[in-house]
Amino acid sequence: MIREASKIEDIQRCVHGLIKKLETATAPWSSWSLVFGYPETSVFENFSKPFIYVEAPVLVDFVYQQGGGKKCGIYTMIIGAWDDNKTGRDEEINIMSSKITSLFNDPSTCHTTTFDVTLDSAYTNTTLIGQGIRVSDCKGPSIIDGMDIKEFRREFQLTIRA
């Protein structure tokens, strides 16, 4: 279960773990690389395919209960898709965009797809709900301008309750 004192990192690890499971096993996710956090230029320039990056969540609001002390957090989280001159046109980035928004806007799929993650201990075939994470929605993409006409980058914002 995600840890109160490590929530930011644990949520990021779980969402990354979910996409990682798809990347290793399911087309077209297996056509893309996956990065934990915001990727350094020197790193992704060596990639041979477009990649998805999973940034850390940001706490934006709370849900309280009387007497609770600790609160349930509402987070926003950026998932990015980046095609840096790997395909030459925007078809691939649009496929990535569709898959990301479809996954995280389908609650019965994103909350029940199993994955492996290590937090306080190693979890095998766990789920987002099993770790105490609920994705409310995924909005986007926002188009992030690149340096090159053949560089395509999109970002999506997840709203998460944990």
Next chain:
Amino acid sequence: MAKTDQLGQPNANDIQQGKYSLVRVVRCSADAAAPVTWTNIYGIQSLTLNPVEWGFTKEIFQQGGGDESLKLERQPMWTGQITFLKNRGLNELADFTGITWTTAGTVAHLHYNNDDYPDVIMEVVARDEDNSTHLFSVVIPDMILDGFGFDNPLDDSEFVLPFHTRRPPMTICAATEAVYDVFTGDGSTVAFTTSGTALTLGTATTEKYLDYDKLAYVKEQATAASTGTLKKSGYSLSGTTLTATTAPVAATKVQVLYVKDSA
């Protein structure tokens, strides 16, 4: 005090936010225990207790009194509502009604109250922003749950539970807490030992709805009765010894609500 006195800024704990209030209940029909253990209530978003409403009011004059009148107020009732996070509130109903809300117990909450008998005593423990330091409490005795509805919009929603009581709620000061002791009569015992030392609530001879200086109430509930009957007299308290003038009949529950020092 001079008209030019400067009071300065408010103290930080002059403000009390509901999110730091612990709400807990005991069932009025609890089995004998001294004290009966409180159950914490989760998921509360807000709790409202309305001012007293009188079922009967009359202004009484007398000849020769001119415009001076006595306002007669009787049949008090306090209403209110508790707003919960929806799923949590529906689950917390089990604590109010005393049922096990699973397939192993009672599977349904009917949306009306089948009787007008008290369900729970509630204490709202108002705390400072450390979520621990006690500032004051509001004790709502003999809370009766009313019928409830259901709201199901697209987004997050809440569950609202209305209630009423005919026993006067009271606010108690910091470092005190409400206590509910329940004893079982055996037909001969007249002395019962309270689990705590009751503090003075007021002067019974001048308070309309206080029968004992140090007890919010004493009730006796016979075996066949659905609820306890108020004992406006017939008991005395000295220290932690509650003495009945007449020994309660065997199997009668003696129910006592009072306030003690938390220290």
